[in-house]
Every structure is written in structure tokens, then in C-alpha cells.
Amino acid sequence: MTDNAAVSWFADLRITDRPTVGGKGASLGELTYAGIDVPPGFVVTTAAFELFLKALEERSPVRALIEPLDETDLDAVTAVSKTLRQRVVEEPLPQQVERAILDAHLALTGADMAVPVAVRSSATTEDAEDASFAGLQDTFLWVLDAQDTVARVRECWGSLYSVESITYRRKHGLPEDGVAMAVVVQKMVDARTAGVMFTRSPTTGDKSVITIEGAWGLGSAVVSGEVTPDRWVMGKITGEISVRDISEKHIRQVPAPGGGIVDEELSGDMRTQPSLSDDELQALRTVGRKIERHYGRPQDIEWAIDQEGKLLLLQSRPETVWSAKAAAPVAPVIDDPLKHVMTIFGGRQ
Amino acid sequence: MSEPIKGFPLPSSLKVVPGTEAAQAAFPYYTQFQPGDDERFWFYNSMHFPEPMHHFDMITAEAAYVALGAFNTRVHVLPTAKGIDHRIINGRVYIGGVAVTDSDEIQERVGEFQQRAFYYYEHWEELYDAWKVKMKALIADAQALPTPSLPKYEPLETTHTGKGVAANHALLDIYQKQIEGYHRMWHHHFEFLLLGYGAYMTFFDFCKKAFPEISDQAISRMVAGMEAEIFRPDEEVKRLARRAVELGVDAHFTDGMSIEQVLADLDKVGNAGKEWLGELETSRNPWFNVSSGDGFYHYHRSWNDDLSLPFAALPGYIDKIKAGTNIERPTGQLIEEREQLVADYRELLDTDEDRATYDQLIGLAHRVFPYVEGHKFYCEHWYTNLFFNKIREFGALLRDNGFWAKEEDVFHLTQYELESAIVDLMLSWGIGSPPRGPDHWPAIVAQRKAAIAEWGKHGTPPALGQVPDAIDDPAIVMLWGITRESLDAWLSVDEDAPSNELKGFAACQGVVEGPARVVRSVEEISRLKQGDILVCQVTNPTWAPIFQKIVAAVSDIGGSMSHMAIVAREYGLPAVVGTGSATQRIKDGQRIRVDGGRGIVTILEDEPVLEDA
Numbered sequence: 001m002t003d004n005a006a007v008s009w010f011a012d013l014r015i016t017d018r019p020t021v022g023g024k025g026a027s028l029g030e031l032t033y034a035g036i037d038v039p040p041g042f043v044v045t046t047a048a049f050e051l052f053l054k055a056l057e058e059r060s061p062v063r064a065l066i067e068p069l070d071e072t073d074l075d076a077v078t079a080v081s082k083t084l085r086q087r088v089v090e091e092p093l094p095q096q097v098e099r100a101i102l103d104a105h106l107a108l109t110g111a112d113m114a115v116p117v118a119v120r121s122s123a124t125t126e127d128a129e130d131a132s133f134a135g136l137q138d139t140f141l142w143v144l145d146a147q148d149t150v151a152r153v154r155e156c157w158g159s160l161y162s163v164e165s166i167t168y169r170r171k172h173g174l175p176e177d178g179v180a181m182a183v184v185v186q187k188m189v190d191a192r193t194a195g196v197m198f199t200r201s202p203t204t205g206d207k208s209v210i211t212i213e214g215a216w217g218l219g220s221a222v223v224s225g226e227v228t229p230d231r232w233v234m235g236k237i238t239g240e241i242s243v244r245d246i247s248e249k250h251i252r253q254v255p256a257p258g259g260g261i262v263d264e265e266l267s268g269d270m271r272t273q274p275s276l277s278d279d280e281l282q283a284l285r286t287v288g289r290k291i292e293r294h295y296g297r298p299q300d301i302e303w304a305i306d307q308e309g310k311l312l313l314l315q316s317r318p319e320t321v322w323s324a325k326a327a328a329p330v331a332p333v334i335d336d337p338l339k340h341v342m343t344i345f346g347g348r349q
Numbered sequence: 350m351s352e353p354i355k356g357f358p359l360p361s362s363l364k365v366v367p368g369t370e371a372a373q374a375a376f377p378y379y380t381q382f383q384p385g386d387d388e389r390f391w392f393y394n395s396m397h398f399p400e401p402m403h404h405f406d407m408i409t410a411e412a413a414y415v416a417l418g419a420f421n422t423r424v425h426v427l428p429t430a431k432g433i434d435h436r437i438i439n440g441r442v443y444i445g446g447v448a449v450t451d452s453d454e455i456q457e458r459v460g461e462f463q464q465r466a467f468y469y470y471e472h473w474e475e476l477y478d479a480w481k482v483k484m485k486a487l488i489a490d491a492q493a494l495p496t497p498s499l500p501k502y503e504p505l506e507t508t509h510t511g512k513g514v515a516a517n518h519a520l521l522d523i524y525q526k527q528i529e530g531y532h533r534m535w536h537h538h539f540e541f542l543l544l545g546y547g548a549y550m551t552f553f554d555f556c557k558k559a560f561p562e563i564s565d566q567a568i569s570r571m572v573a574g575m576e577a578e579i580f581r582p583d584e585e586v587k588r589l590a591r592r593a594v595e596l597g598v599d600a601h602f603t604d605g606m607s608i609e610q611v612l613a614d615l616d617k618v619g620n621a622g623k624e625w626l627g628e629l630e631t632s633r634n635p636w637f638n639v640s641s642g643d644g645f646y647h648y649h650r651s652w653n654d655d656l657s658l659p660f661a662a663l664p665g666y667i668d669k670i671k672a673g674t675n676i677e678r679p680t681g682q683l684i685e686e687r688e689q690l691v692a693d694y695r696e697l698l699d700t701d702e703d704r705a706t707y708d709q710l711i712g713l714a715h716r717v718f719p720y721v722e723g724h725k726f727y728c729e730h731w732y733t734n735l736f737f738n739k740i741r742e743f744g745a746l747l748r749d750n751g752f753w754a755k756e757e758d759v760f761h762l763t764q765y766e767l768e769s770a771i772v773d774l775m776l777s778w779g780i781g782s783p784p785r786g787p788d789h790w791p792a793i794v795a796q797r798k799a800a801i802a803e804w805g806k807h808g809t810p811p812a813l814g815q816v817p818d819a820i821d822d823p824a825i826v827m828l829w830g831i832t833r834e835s836l837d838a839w840l841s842v843d844e845d846a847p848s849n850e851l852k853g854f855a856a857c858q859g860v861v862e863g864p865a866r867v868v869r870s871v872e873e874i875s876r877l878k879q880g881d882i883l884v885c886q887v888t889n890p891t892w893a894p895i896f897q898k899i900v901a902a903v904s905d906i907g908g909s910m911s912h913m914a915i916v917a918r919e920y921g922l923p924a925v926v927g928t929g930s931a932t933q934r935i936k937d938g939q940r941i942r943v944d945g946g947r948g949i950v951t952i953l954e955d956e957p958v959l960e961d962a
Contacts, residue, residue, distance in 0.1 A: 207697040237694060242855075330698075
């Protein structure tokens with residue numbers, strides 16, 4: 001990509017582009033590069049945000065309002081937040097930025113107004129935990145038209161000026177100069193089933209198993225915890241399915257007629273039937289292994305299966321909890337390997 | 350301390366089934382429970398002896414425990430455990446370990462063990478080669494023993510050669526040599542067994558630590574041997590199917606055929622038929638010396654004694670060959686898969702240290718595994734079959750002399766009683782007067798027959814006596830799969846489990862539905878139809894040839910590392926083993942679902958038939 005393009009396509013991105021397209025955008029680019037099926041899309045880059053910010057600053061100060069704030073003065077922070085969010089949502093965009101987003105949206109949807117997109121913030125911070133602290137996890141699903149898409153991009157940007165976000169930056173003394181936000185715009189998957197996949201056990205850290213959680217409808221229900229997903233544990237290498245916890249799934253999230261999503265009550269067999277077939281589980285395992293091999297470390301993955309049964313990857317990020325622990329050898333190294341048999345013959349140590 | 354758990358009954362509270370007291374008393378005195386036994390822990394060896402034992406068959410327990418104890422206690426000197434003690438009640442074999450608890454003694458034994466066991470590990474291949482030579486010589490000795498018989502007069506050459514020994518002495522000679530050979534076989538059996546299992550379990554233990562959620566199946570697939578003798582009989586059946594097609598005699602083999610008729614017909618149809626019969630003889634010796642059970646009961650006959658099983662498999666194999674289906678065992682592919690599995694798990698390890706240990710331990714496991722898989726053919730199958738058939742010959746001789754009505758009745762005597770019956774006959778032949786046996790044994794045989802039938806009607810507790818804090822005996826853990834956890838499971842009856850569900854060990858993954866065919870003996874194997882689910886008490890690797898017909902297998906007995914499980918995985922056949930009661934709870938013809946990955950069998954009979962998705 002060129003450094004100052006307002007928009008970059010997934011197909012042109014790699015993980016190293018994180019500073020300008022954020023973690024989510026860079027990861028989707030990398031997955032696309034690795035040959036994984038990812039719903040197509042583009043990223044509104046930090047360059048676009050900076051152009052907009054420059055235009056805002058020219059009209060009235062932005063950064064200068066934040067830098068002197070005391071993070072404990074909630075009233076002052078709230079007042080600044082309100083002002084700035086309103087400006088981000090309402091003030092005119094530089095024309096080149098608006099044009100770039102609208103053109104990209106047209107290229108993505110092919111002028112078919114019925115093609116919905118997801119708009120998600122893509123934070124540029126290294127650590128996903130920081131980003132969630134800072135409240136930078138906005139996601140808008142089933143966005144129906146180009147103008148609405150632009151509006152949602154602005155809302156994502158606006159979250160940089162949320163009370164939590166400002167407070168966090170002030171508390172940690174982060175300079176406002178480095179603050180930027182990329183936004184992912186991606187074709188929405190009309191998911192029959194969606195969920196998450198961990199390529200190492202969340203409970204034991206075992207790298208030889210894959211845990212998959214899934215439920216009917218859009219993955220947002222699983223991620224937000226609104227439905228107890230079905231859960232499977234399978235051998236990463238062998239594909240054996242050792243755990244099948246099929247839950248009672250009382251709702252699913254589906255597209256709302258006028259855009260956005262809505263909960264739909266489930267009845268009958270769907271509540272208790274597994275939301276994935278064994279073949280689909282195996283397909284997920286294959287993709288999970290491929291991504292893990294590509295990155296060289298265990299991953300947390302979001303996925304969806306569309307109404308036609310096609311498997312698509314929505315997100316992948318490195319597993320952090322177990323990977324943070326120092327790996328100690330399982331067994332002490334012994335000069336005479338035969339002495340290992342004493343673990344069986346030597347009794348309790 | 351953990352809360353006290355419900356205990357098992359004490360041995361002293363277990364009563365002999367009324368009316369069977371005399372049959373119980375006939376078991377040797379050292380196998381009867383005694384007062385001090387209440388202080389110890391015992392468990393029912395349902396894995397090896399799932400049915401009440403005939404008095405003669407008890408020799409299998411006795412000879413095995415004589416040898417197992419000697420090797421554990423005094424040859425290899427296992428640090429924490431001595432031998433296995435056994436008791437008999439109501440025809441059931443209970444066993445208990447003898448733990449070493451004194452730390453000084455354990456230390457001393459560690460030193461002895463390492464000098465001895467490590468020598469075996471270091472010289473495994475040459476010692477195992479020598480083992481096969483010993484075993485084959487032992488088998489040849491047994492085959493060379495003549496059929497016991499008594500002539501009217503001693504042959505003239507006895508006098509002309511100055512032999513100086515009369516024919517009645519040969520009976521004792523043959524019998525004692527055969528008993529001696531059987532004991533020797535069990536010594537050979539345990540020469541390597543615990544060390545082999547121990548090396549395997551060491552790798553197993555390492556994998557469980559490195560990959561806490563790895564399945565037993567995955568580990569055993571990394572170790573499984575490819576050339577073990579136990580797969581050979583099935584290969585021979587395939588070879589015979591191929592030869593039948595090549596020779597153009599395949600039309601003789603049909604489902605439900607009369608084997609005698611087929612053999613007679615082939616003898617009459619000219620050279621092709623005779624040539625096939627010649628091929629059959631080649632396969633039979635030695636490969637049909639496999640037991641259709643696990644070889645621990647006299648009525649587990651070999652393929653050679655009863656050709657039902659290999660013949661039941663022939664039509665299916667012939668059909669496949671003619672349809673152009675490849676039935677060859679894909680050894681090259683299996684080896685490749687195993688190597689890939691080993692490499693893939695290795696890659697998941699976190700440290701170089703672990704990879705080094707992993708390489709050492711998988712190397713050791715591969716080294717010992719040919720014995721672990723292969724010894725059964727020589728010991729439990731081939732030799733044991735020769736042994737029981739030799740006893741049958743004595744059964745026939747004594748039957749002909751009026752001791753009892755049927756050859757098989759001989760198995761109602763203990764080995765010591767049988768020797769006395771043989772001496773009775775020796776005396777009578779020498780004296781020239783009738784033997785006493787015909788007045789003595791028929792009533793006893795009838796009484797014991799009735800006792801076994803009665804014992805079979807009564808269940809028996811899975812364990813007796815004091816529950817130990819931990820099971821530290823590697824033999825009990827490795828051979829019987831019994832751990833403190835499994836005891837807790839026995840003690841807590843799962844009241845929430847649906848009544849149409851049976852749980853067992855997950856032997857081979859896959860979910861299949863189909864009609865159940867409950868097969869209680871090898872004679873019933875011909876009832877199996879394409880697409881059936883086999884339900885049986887003990888599955889056995891030698892049933893492999895009929896796996897081509899069935900879609901899943903369920904057994905009452907067996908662990909996830911049993912030979913059955915290994916073979917099921919070879920064939921990719923969903924299987925649940927060790928359900929405890931499948932043959933009692935599942936009715937012939939019922940629709941069932943087998944989930945081999947979870948070890949669950951569901952009886953579907955009362956459920957609506959699911960539409961195909």
C-alpha cells in the first residue's frame with residue numbers, strides 16, 4: 001500500500017501494515033495473503049483519520065483540548081468527550097476521504113444495495129488488552145448502504161474520544177500525537193452458524209487440541225455471551241472429537257430488516273441440535289492448523305459458516321494467556337534415557 | 350484427607366452360592382479366601398476371566414501368577430510391587446497386589462531393578478530374537494508329544510530294545526511334560542511383558558503431561574507396530590480369498606455355506622480345488638493357531654479347530670476382490686501415518702529438552718512394541734491351543750475308559766485331580782483290573798457342571814476389601830488399567846445416566862447407527878450380515894476378518910489399549926469396549942448408535958427414526 005492512501009484492500013495488506021491499518025485490518029490482510037477464505041473488504045487507514053483530524057484541528061483545536069485534562073476530573077473529561085464525539089460525527093469529511101470510502105464501498109458491494117457490510121474499529125495499539133481497556137472495540141453489523149457506512153466509520157473514530165478512552169490515555173500519559181484509528185469495512189457473512197476457535201486448550205494450555213464454540217446465526221451472540229454455544233474439543237492432529245457439549249440454544253442473532261441485528265427466539269429441534277456437522281468441525285480444524293502454522297503460534301479465531309455452508313474466517317489473533325507463561329520442560333533431562341522408566345516403575349516420587 | 354467413600358464388601362461377607370460348596374472346596378486350598386484377606390484389597394479379574402472358571406482352566410490363572418510373581422518379585426525386581434496373589438470364589442478369580450512400602454527396601458530394589466531391567470532394554474532386539482527361538486522350540490516340544498494311548502500289550506520292540514519303560518508310564522510323562530511346558534510358556538510370557546508395557550507407559554505418561562488432553566488412542570497410534578504376528582491370520586484369509594478367485598473356485602464360498610461340504614466339493618473338482626486345499630493347509634500351519642477367544646478358557650478354540658471364522662470372512666473378501674476393491678493392508682501408508690503423527694506431536698512441544706526426551710521415549714516404545722503386540726500369538730494363542738488340545742486327548746482316553754461321558758468333561762477336574770485320574774488308569778492298565786474312576790468321577794463332573802451354571806447366574810462384586818489410598822503397583826495399573834480413579838468410579842453408581850445408554854472405553858472414533866447382532870460365541874459369527882453392529886462379550890484381534898462386514902463393534906470387556914481396540918483402529922471401525930453389560934442389555938436386532946469417540950452406546954429402539962439430514 002502507499003503510505004498515505006485513505007483506503008487499503010485486504011489483498012494488499014500484510015501483518016507488518018499494522019501501524020496504518022490496525023491489528024484487525026492487518027490480520028485480515030495476512031489471512032487473505034495466506035490463502036484463507038476471508039470475506040473481502042478494505043480498511044479506512046490511519047492516514048484517512050489523520051486527514052480528517054487535520055481538517056478538524058484547522059477549524060477548532062482537538063488535541064489541545066485533551067492534553068491538559070486531569071483524568072480524575074470526570075466532569076471535564078465528559079464535557080470534552082461530548083464535544084469531540086459530536087464534531088467527529090457531524091463535521092464534514094475531507095472530500096478525498098469521503099470519496100475513497102464511497103468508491104471502495106461501491107467496489108466491494110458492486111452497487112448492490114442489498115450487500116451488507118460490517119464496520120469495525122481496528123486499533124493500532126500492539127496489545128489487544130489495551131485496546132479493550134480503552135474502549136476501542138466498536139463493531140457495527142449489517143450496515144446496509146454507503147452513507148450509513150461512512151457514518152459508522154465516523155462513530156468508530158469517535159470512540160477514540162469516549163470518556164474511557166480519554167481517561168485511559170491521560171492516566172497512562174500517552175501523547176495525543178500518536179492517537180489514530182483504522183476502521184475495517186468488510187462484506188457481512190449471513191451466518192448460519194458462527195463462533196470462535198482456540199488452537200490450544202483454554203483450560204489446560206494443551207497445544208494438541210482445538211476447542212471450537214459455535215451457535216446458530218451471527219457470531220456476535222457467542223462473542224457477547226448472549227447464548228451458551230455448543231462446544232467441541234478435538235485432536236489438532238488426529239481430528240478425534242473428544243468432547244461434544246451440545247447446549248440449549250434459546251436464541252440466534254439474525255439481520256434486522258432495516259439494518260443491524262436482532263435476537264430471534266429459537267424453538268423446536270434447533271435449540272438442541274448441534275450447530276456444526278462433523279465435516280464442518282474437521283474443516284475448521286484444517287483452517288485452524290493452517291493459520292497457526294502460518295503465524296507459528298496458537299491462535300484465537302472467529303469464524304462463520306454462511307447459508308451455503310461456506311466457511312469464512314473473520315478474525316485471528318495470537319493466544320496470549322498460556323503463551324505468556326514460560327514453558328518449562330515436561331520431564332527433567334536425564335543423561336540415561338532409560339531412567340525415565342522409573343516414572344512408571346519407581347512409584348510415587 | 351478426602352471424605353471416606355463407600356467401601357467394597359469384605360471377602361468374608363461373600364458367600365459361596367448354596368449348593369455349590371463342594372465344587373468351591375475343590376479349588377486348591379491356597380486359592381480359598383482366609384480371614385486375614387479382609388484387610389487387603391482384591392478385585393475381580395473380569396478382564397482375563399469374565400466367566401466362571403472350569404476347574405481345569407484355573408491352571409491359566411495359577412501358571413500365569415506363578416510366573417508373573419517370579420519375574421516381578423525376583424527376576425526384574427520391580428521396586429514398588431511384588432507379585433499378584435489370587436483367590437477363587439464361585440468360580441471367579443479375584444486378585445490382589447503385594448506392594449513394597451518400606452522405603453529402604455524400595456531403594457534396594459531400585460538398584461537391583463536398574464541393573465536387570467535396563468540390561469533388557471539395552472539388549473531388547475537380541476533378547477527378543479532369542480525369545481522367539483525359545484518359544485518355537487517349546488511349541489515344537491509340545492507338538493512332538495504323542496497322543497496318549499494304552500495298547501493291549503506292549504509292542505514287541507519294547508522288550509527287544511530293552512526300553513524298560515511300559516506304555517502306562519508314557520501317560521504320566523506326557524501329562525507332566527505338558528503341564529511343565531505350560532508353566533514354562535507363562536515364564537517366557539512374563540520375561541518381557543512388564544518391561545515392554547512399562548516402556549510404553551513411560552511414553553504414554555510423558556505425552557499425558559505434555560498434552561494433558563491427548564487421547565489414549567492418539568498415543569497408541571503413535572506406537573502401534575505394523576508387522577505384528579497378530580495381523581497375519583487375517584492376511585492369510587485374504588490370501589486364500591485371492592487364490593480362490595485366481596483358481597476359479599470362488600463360487601464354492603457363499604454366506605451360510607457348510608464348511609465340510611465345501612471342503613469335500615473342492616477335493617472333487619480337480620486340480621484347482623486340490624491346489625486351494627493345499628493353500629489352506631499352508632495358511633493353517635501356523636497362522637490358524639489363533640484362538641477365537643483370548644485363549645484363557647479351554648472352549649476358546651482356534652481357527653484350526655473350528656474354521657467358522659475364517660470361512661465366514663471368505664465370501665466378503667471374494668466379493669471385494671472381484672469388484673476390484675483393494676483389500677491389502679496398507680502397511681506403507683500406515684507407517685507413513687504413524688511417522689507423520691509422531692512428527693506432528695513433536696512439533697507441538699515447547700522446548701528442545703522436551704523434544705530430546707520425546708525422541709528417547711518414542712524410540713524405546715517402538716523398540717519394545719513388537720513384543721507387546723506379537724507375544725500373544727505364540728503364548729496365548731498357539732501354545733495355549735496345543736495345551737488344551739492335549740488335555741482333550743486325555744479327556745478322550747479317559748472317556749473311552751468309562752471315566753465320563755464326553756471328552757470335554759475332563760475340564761471339570763483340577764489339574765491335580767486329572768493327574769490322579771491318569772494314575773488311576775495307569776494302575777488299572779497295569780493291574781489288569783477296572784479303574785475306580787468310572788464310579789468316582791461322573792457324579793463330581795455333574796455336580797461341577799451344575800455349579801458353573803449356577804455361578805453364571807450370580808453376579809459378583811468388582812472388588813472386595815479395603816480400598817487403598819493409591820494404586821502404586823505398575824502391574825495392576827498397566828495390565829488391568831486399575832487406578833484409584835477407576836475404583837472411585839466403581840463405587841459411585843451414575844444414577845443420572847439415561848437407561849438406554851451404556852458407557853465404555855472409546856476404542857476407535859466414529860458415530861454409526863445400525864442393527865445390533867449379539868454374538869455370544871464364535872459359532873454365531875456366521876449370523877453377521879453386512880452393515881451389522883457386532884455386540885459381543887470379549888472381542889478379540891482374531892475376529893478381525895469379519896470386521897469387513899460390520900460397521901461398528903461393542904464389547905463387554907476390554908480396555909482402550911486392548912488388542913481389540915488396536916485392531917479396530919487399524920480398520921477404522923468405530924468401537925466401544927469394556928461396557929460391562931452390552932450383551933445383556935442390548936437385544937439382538939435392536940437399532941443402536943455407537944459413538945466410538947466418546948465411548949457411548951445408545952439403544953435407539955424406542956426412539957423415532959431420524960430422517961436423513
